[in-house]
Amino acid sequence: MDNYGKAMEEVMRGCELANQLRQVLLKNNELTTTSLAQNLVNNVINSFNSAIFILSNDKNIPIDQVQNDFSSINPVIRSIDFKETSTTTRGCYKRRRTTQTWEKVTETPTDDGHQWRQYGQKKIANSQYFRTYYRCTHKYDQRCKTTKQVHKIQENPPLYKITYYGHHTCENMSNLPHIIDDPNDTFPIILLSFNNTFSTPSKHEGPFLSSSHLVEYKEEVPSSSLEISNPISPNPTLDNSISRLESDHTQWRSQEIYGAWAKN
DNA sequence: AGGATTTGACCGCG
DNA sequence: CGCGGTCAAATCCT
Numbered sequence: 001m002d003n004y005g006k007a008m009e010e011v012m013r014g015c016e017l018a019n020q021l022r023q024v025l026l027k028n029n030e031l032t033t034t035s036l037a038q039n040l041v042n043n044v045i046n047s048f049n050s051a052i053f054i055l056s057n058d059k060n061i062p063i064d065q066v067q068n069d070f071s072s073i074n075p076v077i078r079s080i081d082f083k084e085t086s087t088t089t090r091g092c093y094k095r096r097r098t099t100q101t102w103e104k105v106t107e108t109p110t111d112d113g114h115q116w117r118q119y120g121q122k123k124i125a126n127s128q129y130f131r132t133y134y135r136c137t138h139k140y141d142q143r144c145k146t147t148k149q150v151h152k153i154q155e156n157p158p159l160y161k162i163t164y165y166g167h168h169t170c171e172n173m174s175n176l177p178h179i180i181d182d183p184n185d186t187f188p189i190i191l192l193s194f195n196n197t198f199s200t201p202s203k204h205e206g207p208f209l210s211s212s213h214l215v216e217y218k219e220e221v222p223s224s225s226l227e228i229s230n231p232i233s234p235n236p237t238l239d240n241s242i243s244r245l246e247s248d249h250t251q252w253r254s255q256e257i258y259g260a261w262a263k264n
Numbered sequence: 265a266g267g268a269t270t271t272g273a274c275c276g277c278g
Numbered sequence: 279c280g281c282g283g284t285c286a287a288a289t290c291c292t
Contacts, residue, residue, distance in 0.1 A: 118269060120284060133283070137268095149283090 102164045107157050114168055116148065124151065138170035145169065 115137035124131050129152035136144040149163045 117267095119286095120282095121269095121271075122282065125281065131282085135284090147283090 103161060105153070105159055105161050107159055114146070114170075127151070127153075129153070136168060136170055141170075 116134035117137050117139075118132055119135050120133035121130050122133070131149055131151040134148045134150065136146045138144040145166055146168045147165045149165075151161045151163075153159050153161050
């Protein structure tokens with residue numbers, strides 16, 4: 001069996017075990033324990049889904065092969081949307097559904113603790129400045145659908161309105177399970193961290209505490225436990241407070257502010 | 265070479 | 279039909 005086959009076998013086995021664990025947890029009567037454990041299980045399954053997604057993106061592996069290999073495994077795996085990896089015709093996309101948004105106005109748009117990648121810039125009617133569009137760097141590897149828009153609204157002092165769309169469903173690599181590569185073992189050992197991942201969000205994190213798995217699997221988690229495990233209380237209304245962030249402006253520039261569209 | 269940015273094209277919606 | 283949001287090829291950068 002080649003490495004791809006071995007990797008798939010391992011992912012399949014792990015996913016099956018996670019599903020079995022979830023079934024056990026569903027029979028647990030203690031609501032809080034169940035919800036926390038449930039979310040951990042969902043995180044595990046999410047990781048497997050991501051691994052499969054990455055595998056499917058491997059150029060050496062035909063997408064239909066991956067689809068066939070995984071389609072018979074279990075409902076979670078089957079829920080992967082393989083269409084996301086297939087090529088689409090230019091300009092063919094689904095418009096974003098209405099999601100929660102947050103706005104802030106800042107003099108110094110800065111690093112907000114997440115990695116962004118610019119995907120567009122546009123001149124907006126009735127505005128002399130460009131609006132730039134960013135999506136989460138982990139849009140594809142972790143299927144994080146968060147986007148943000150940065151729109152300069154005045155010069156002297158330069159003021160930017162930043163609009164965030166949706167919650168981050170990605171995690172920093174430092175927060176992902178540790179992978180120990182044991183040369184004596186065929187496969188790396190994945191150590192799952194069972195720390196409480198639902199601690200109070202820091203101020204720096206703002207609206208971006210990862211609630212992803214709760215969102216993705218919310219139909220499987222009791223609403224009461226959602227309240228317990230999700231400490232976010234996002235304010236969907238405008239938060240137009242001007243935040244003056246002592247930031248590394250150089251870093252911001254190099255990361256996010258670039259040229260302009262010729263047209264529009 | 266691979267990831268990030270630029271920017272013209274394209275699409276959905278009002 | 280125009281505007282705004284997104285895509286994706288070309289280009290740039292490290």
